[in-house]
Amino acid sequence: MKTSVKNDKGVAGLTILLSLVTMLFVIGLLVTIFSLMGGEMRDATYTSTAVDIENETITGLAVAGDDFSVVDYQDVVCTDGVVWNMSDNTVILATGNYTIADCNIVGILASPFLTFDVGVNYTYTYGADNTATNVMNDTTVGISSVTDWFPIFVVIGAMVVLILLTVIIISSIRGSGLMGGATA
């Protein structure tokens, strides 16, 4: 029977720190891959939903453009926009007075309706959350929180090394005989 005796003297636990850092890197790598996979799976699972909006007010039609209220929704696309002058609800603006793109309305410089408050009807289609997307989102967020603990692991690993280094120093001093007659 073969027995292996540990002879790595004087390394002051640096092998522990090396193992710790390597394992933390591997865990971080794995969590990154899981997060990427989870994000892709979540994005592929949203429920495409169409909603009609009526009478959304844009205060002051501007050349700089104004976002619709739904502009930040997941994968949102706005279509079928109809715009009218709010001061006279019967006047529907001709399409030459504005452009609608990416759920943003831009007034044309030559339009007589610039700075006018306008109302907009439109349809938007977006990726609505569902149970499956919420599950994958929670999973990704949950496992991603593991990285919050990495700094404290490294600090404690470094503490091990520092303690063992202190032990080596004290042992060396005691072994040298310099403190042979000393008492604490």
Add this chain to the structure above:
Amino acid sequence: MKFSKNNDRGVAGLTILLSLVTMLFVIGLLVMIFALMGGELQDSTTETTAIDVINDTTTSISSVTDWFPIFIVIGAMVVLILLTVIIISAIRGSGLMAGGSA
């Protein structure tokens, strides 16, 4: 009969944390698939009781993800405890506290 001895010294239970993260992802993936299946089943029937059952089932198993953060915290605690054990073992093994009393 063969026994395999665990010789991964100095990793302070980080293999446990690694396994934990992997298992949580697999569970999340599985629950997501169940949720998708449940949604499709729900949409494919008009029977009220059946809809309620599959809805309750999907909602219940989906709540498993609420526990994931606490699992991670407890896994991290295990690693911290094992790191503390390594520190204490190092101090005791040094012989510096041979004559000490608590």
